[in-house]
Amino acid sequence: MEVIITSGPDEIAQIGADAFCHLVDRKPDAVLGLATGSSPLTIYDEIVRRYEGGKVSFAGASAFTLDEYVGLSADHPQRYRNVIAAELTDRIDIDPTRVHGPDGLAEDIPAACAAYEAAIAEAGGVDLQILGIGTDGHIAFNEPGSSLASRTRIKTLTAQTRVDNARFFGGDAEAVPQHCLTQGLATIMEARQLLLVATGRAKSEAIHHLVEGAVSAMWPGTILQHHPQVTVLIDSAAASRLALSDYYRETYASKPAWQHF
Ligand code: GLP
Secondary structure, three states: OEEEEOOOHHHHHHHHHHHHHHHHHHOOOOEEEEOOOOOOHHHHHHHHHHHHOOOOOOOOOEEEEOEEEOOOOOOOOOOHHHHHHHHOHHHOOOOHHHEEOOOOOOOOHHHHHHHHHHHHHHOOOOOEEEEOOOOOOOEOOEOOOOOOOOOOEEEEOOHHHHHHHHHHHOOOHHHOOOEEEEOOHHHHHOOOEEEEEEOOHHHHHHHHHHHHOOOEOOEHHHHHHHOOOEEEEEOOOOOOOOOOHHHHHHHHHOOOHHHOO
């Protein structure tokens, strides 16, 4: 696991955008794994800047989002399909018909989840998955207690996650849907490369467990310790509980140029 303790949002945006842009440069038909939440936003803005500057094209790429609320109407602004379109995919040249998300309006939810897994597999699997992390350690919507071997399925959000996400629903935690569909931990682990982004002190406990804690379903993000290609991109506040922070800083400062994204 590579831990990069950055100087803040600008550096996170540059490193994250490098990862996506260099990927589509070398593999124009890459499969992108996209995440909602506030953590990836500076990266998405930087990707859009580079696209508008003619430096990168996503015309051959496809994308899969991590998760979706159950029951939000097709035009609801917080439906993750609409969120990711507004934040990224409608602002670049990716073909909208190749941007996929779990169907939170499906009548047959298990069938929709199985179809989503099949679609990812048919596309050849995700090349690069960006991830945020919840304050309770969830990745995508895999809440504490999620099976480390889980696949795309329905989950019940914790009260903490509904409170955390209430800011997107006018501050009303009750307005946050109680159920969601989410890629499972095993689904996420099949992406070839993972980039997890977190900033702020509120994430420091989750980052502490993710990087230096024991692997446990109680802190679902810890499963990433079993993935061979993970970069954890954080600021110093999110890094504030890491025991080996000096080592991570030294390692990144002396990283060979050929190893950069
Ligand atoms: C939501 C999303 C996650 C995201 C998490 C953290 O619950 N489903 O994918 O990682 O929130 O969000 P933020 O980046 O806004 O802190």
